[in-house]
Amino acid sequence: MKEVAEMRSMLEGIRVIDFTTTVAGPGCTFFLADMGAEVIKVERPGLGDEARLFPPYKDGVSASFVVLNRGKKGVTMDLKNPEGVRLFRELVSVSDVLVESYRPGVMEKLGLGYESLREVNPRLVMCSISGYGQYGPLSRLPAYDAVIQAMSGLMSTTGYQDGPPLRSGTLIIDISTAFNAAFAICAALFARERTGEGEHLDISMYDVGINLLEAKFVDYTVTGNVPQRTGNRYPYVTPFDTFRTRDGHVFIICVGDHPFRSLCEAMGRPELAEDERFRDLFARNANEPALKEIIEEWSSGLSTAEAWELLQEHGVPGAPIQDVKQVVEHPHTQARGMLVELDQPGAGVITAFGPAVKAARSDIRPRGPAPALGEHNRWLLSEVLGKDEAEVERILASGAMG
Numbered sequence: 110m111k112e113v114a115e116m117r118s119m120l121e122g123i124r125v126i127d128f129t130t131t132v133a134g135p136g137c138t139f140f141l142a143d144m145g146a147e148v149i150k151v152e153r154p155g156l157g158d159e160a161r162l163f164p165p166y167k168d169g170v171s172a173s174f175v176v177l178n179r180g181k182k183g184v185t186m187d188l189k190n191p192e193g194v195r196l197f198r199e200l201v202s203v204s205d206v207l208v209e210s211y212r213p214g215v216m217e218k219l220g221l222g223y224e225s226l227r228e229v230n231p232r233l234v235m236c237s238i239s240g241y242g243q244y245g246p247l248s249r250l251p252a253y254d255a256v257i258q259a260m261s262g263l264m265s266t267t268g269y270q271d272g273p274p275l276r277s278g279t280l281i282i283d284i285s286t287a288f289n290a291a292f293a294i295c296a297a298l299f300a301r302e303r304t305g306e307g308e309h310l311d312i313s314m315y316d317v318g319i320n321l322l323e324a325k326f327v328d329y330t331v332t333g334n335v336p337q338r339t340g341n342r343y344p345y346v347t348p349f350d351t352f353r354t355r356d357g358h359v360f361i362i363c364v365g366d367h368p369f370r371s372l373c374e375a376m377g378r379p380e381l382a383e384d385e386r387f388r389d390l391f392a393r394n395a396n397e398p399a400l401k402e403i404i405e406e407w408s409s410g411l412s413t414a415e416a417w418e419l420l421q422e423h424g425v426p427g428a429p430i431q432d433v434k435q436v437v438e439h440p441h442t443q444a445r446g447m448l449v450e451l452d453q454p455g456a457g458v459i460t461a462f463g464p465a466v467k468a469a470r471s472d473i474r475p476r477g478p479a480p481a482l483g484e485h486n487r488w489l490l491s492e493v494l495g496k497d498e499a500e501v502e503r504i505l506a507s508g509a510m511g
């Protein structure tokens with residue numbers, strides 16, 4: 110593999126305006142930044158992105174903000190100031206992508222809707238991220254990750270049958286929305302190379318949540334069955350569940366007869382593969398409680414490490430259920446480059462997760478720390494917009510940047 114200094118970046122030369130807050134929008138643009146795009150984060154003067162206040166903190170700096178805003182430039186603009194709006198439009202004219210995450214109608218009220226900005230830059234790819242999309246009966250409602258987990262049906266399918274609906278332990282809607290937005294932007298940039306025209310992308314967290322229902326959606330549309338909560342079990346495959354060990358849990362999945370035979374060998378119970386109750390997928394599903402009892406009788410007598418070793422030896426799909434500490438300290442995490450150190454001014458080194466995408470011939474990596482609020486205002490005016498010193502001072506004095 111080439112040295113990083115010699116490798117190209119997939120999005121080198123692409124300028125992205127990040128006019129977003131909290132998680133989904135910044136998540137989208139940090140993916141693009143890792144791919145080599147120049148990302149300019151535009152914030153309101155004073156407070157900036159409210160995610161700057163999110164814990165955990167290191168020396169008063171939000172580590173979660175740093176993770177999602179690493180490698181970006183930071184500027185402030187007051188879009189209630191006409192000079193600020195003019196400045197924003199000028200930045201749009203020399204950019205490739207604009208990502209915004211405000212409620213539908215807000216950009217139009219600011220004079221920054223897609224049709225207006227298209228006049229400034231016909232090649233602009235504008236991505237609008239919102240809770241419910243740019244149109245539809247719910248489009249004007251506010252939304253957060255857990256709100257969409259509830260509204261999209263995901264929460265109704267998460268948890269145990271005798272317990273309440275539960276949200277996912279992570280911000281799965283926000284991060285999945287970020288992935289969808291980044292993918293759509295890259296596709297739109299590719300299409301622009303063919304057509305010469307920009308695009309307006311409408312990314313709805315609600316739509317993303319519905320996509321995450323996967324088979325549960327068609328389970329209802331095809332059979333009329335309303336999917337219920339089944340805990341960690343998948344009702345159409347057995348075993349597919351967590352199993353107690355002496356000091357924790359392991360997860361075991363056997364999709365098909367071959368892995369089930371391997372599990373039987375791992376447990377020292379090869380005869381179970383011939384048992385009429387477990388002879389095939391349908392029989393195992395019908396007799397799931399009995400099979401779970403047998404497997405857990407075996408696993409509960411072992412430590413998690415012992416059970417995991419036996420599963421690996423016999424090629425059984427499964428894993429120990431690790432906590433975050435175990436994941437961070439696992440040698441595979443290190444080997445995959447998933448631990449990156451960001452030297453964040455004011456906080457020192459913050460260890461963050463690395464890019465999930467690896468490429469043989471392209472440089473994908475964090476491009477530096479997160480910006481301070483308004484850190485690159487002068488840089489933007491002089492280097493990007495080509496203002497002379499007198500004009501820079503005039504704009505800064507106008508209040509357009511706070």
